[in-house]
Amino acid sequence: MNNKRKSLKFRIVLLSGAWILMALAGTALVLLAFYRDHIASHYDAHVRMHMEEMVSAAKLTASGELDLAYPPSDPRYRVEHSGWYWQILHQGKVLSSSPSLAGQDIDIGSFVTADHHGGTHVIDAPDGSPIRVQTQQIPAGIPGEHLLLVSSAPMMGVTDDVIDVAQHLTVSFLVLGIGLVVAVYFQIRIALKPISAIHEGISDIHRGTADRLEGEYPRGVQSLVDELNNLLEHNSVLLRRARNQLGDLAHSIKNPLTVINNEARAMENSETGHLVLKQTTDIADSVNHHLSRARAFGTTNVLGSRAKVLPVAEDLAFALQRIYEKRKLEFDLSGLGNCAVRCEVQDLEEMLGNLMDNACKWANRRVVVHCTGAEGRRYLYVEDDGPGIPEDKLEKVLQRGQRLDESKQGHGLGLSIVQELVELYRGSITLASSGHGGLSVKLDLPGG
Structure with missing residues (x-):
């Protein structure tokens, strides 16, 4: 997963997908806002139409009674608590109201003033549900007197329509978003094919199977x-x-x-x-x-070589047993198995030869060579049961020409030569104390 997170393709798809989702979400919110305003305007127009009916039908008689020639014709005004209400007021007193109010009144005191000339407000109906209310003052037919007309439509209708559209938009935009992300993925995959081809070509050069990048590119x-x-x-x-x-x-x-x-x-x-x-x-x-x-x-295909460790170690152990025959040293190579590394056999012989010879010089009775591996790397260990090296002198040993004991034969070049060779293969050498009591030398090399 970490490699995927670091890949260029994954990052581009992730950023593109995030941008697409944000753009679609923003577009959906804007569309819903426009649609909500449109639906609200539609309801307001419907309410105004019925209010116009009341304007032409309502007036006061000389005795102060309401004369309503005909009520609004919409049957929803007759359904109790439908949200479709109307009422007519004179000097704050309700003269008549729609059957849908069931004898209750709309509380408009919070926004109606003496000089009010109309408007649209959202308030709570007598049953607690939100309604869109419009008011308008009209002449009452008596000089100096006015009637206040109130008409409303339920907000639930607006909300339900918006929710219904939002659900359809969510499904549609989700499908569209997934389709766009998939399209972006394939576009990026096609666009990055030349980069992948270059990567494979460089890997071939790195492995030694090619000496240049081949093929045609954009x-x-x-x-x-x-x-x-x-x-x-x-x-x-x-x-x-x-x-x-x-x-x-x-x-x-x-x-x-x-x-x-x-x-x-x-x-x-x-x-x-x-x-x-x-x-x-x-x-x-x-x-x-x-x-x-x-x-x-100067070898161009040096990293393309492959060498099995066990045969090399067995040959070296056989030769070293003859050289140090009088000391009767034991060589344990059981931990090598099928271990293989990417390097020249001659270089592996020189690295292991130096390390195993050095271990033989200092070992009491036993030299152990074993191998572990992880994520394309191989770790070769050469250990002995000798006196070991103090930790404060481990770094000095790797310096060219440095020898801790002049009584031992050599020029002090062995470990430094091994270090140069292992670095040639982009590896490393580490010195530590061995579990057997002596020195443990670890070679980190690419796996074969």
Whole structure:
């Protein structure tokens, strides 16, 4: 799930989906607001129509009685508590009202004043339900006298219509939103195909199965691919040139060393000849070693190699048992199983060889080599039951030429060489105390 959260495709789809949902939700709210106003206006127009009927039908007689020629014709005014009400007032006194009020009055005292000339308000009906009320003052037929006409429609009708439309809009917009998100997903998937192809191509280069990006790409991406291929080709040219120069350097160094070595062999019986022969041999070995390491750095498919650990460890254990035969060391390789790493067999031999040889030098009786793995990585452990190394000196051991005990043979290059090799494969080396009492060296390498 973490990888999905980090992927470009997931982020774009997530952001697009969130924007689509917010846009649809906002649009739905605006549409509902417009529809609510439209429905309310429709109800208000209906109420005004019936009020016009009362305007033409209502007047006061000379005795102050209401003369209503005919009541509003809508049958809903005769259904009790329907929300469709009307009443006629004179000087605050109700002269007549619709049968739907069932003898009750609409309380309009909170918004009607002496100079009121009409308006629309939402108040509670006698039964507690909300209603939209319109009022209008008209001449009463007697000079100086006015009648107040009151007519209403139920808010429940407006609310029910809005809720019904909201339900339909919710379903429709939900389906539309899902459809848009799915469409965005496939659009992004198609749009990012060239990026995925580049990723696969780079993985092939990383594995050593290709040396450049192949295929045709869209115009906007093709320029990037061309630049990457140019960069790869440029690096390849530089590497070939460097390797050729290394070969020339090796040739120029080896020839004088060979001459000196031959002269030293002629004087081998003398102390000076023996010393010169030993030093020139060490120089030649060091030159060969570092030239081979430099050539390894120039190998383009170095991460495409695969090596099984157990056969290499078995060969090394067999050789080391003969070298340290008098000490009768035990090698435990049972924890290796089918462990494999992505590196050259020769480099694995050199890394394990240095570590196992170092473990043999310090072990009392036992050397253990085992492997664990997780998420494409392999962790190789080489442990011994020797005296170990103090924690404050662990970092010093990895420094080139550093040796904690000069009585042991070597040049102090073993662990530093292993560190260089493991870093070549984008791994790491860690030193710690072993559960067997000595030193534990952990190699972190890509799994094969």
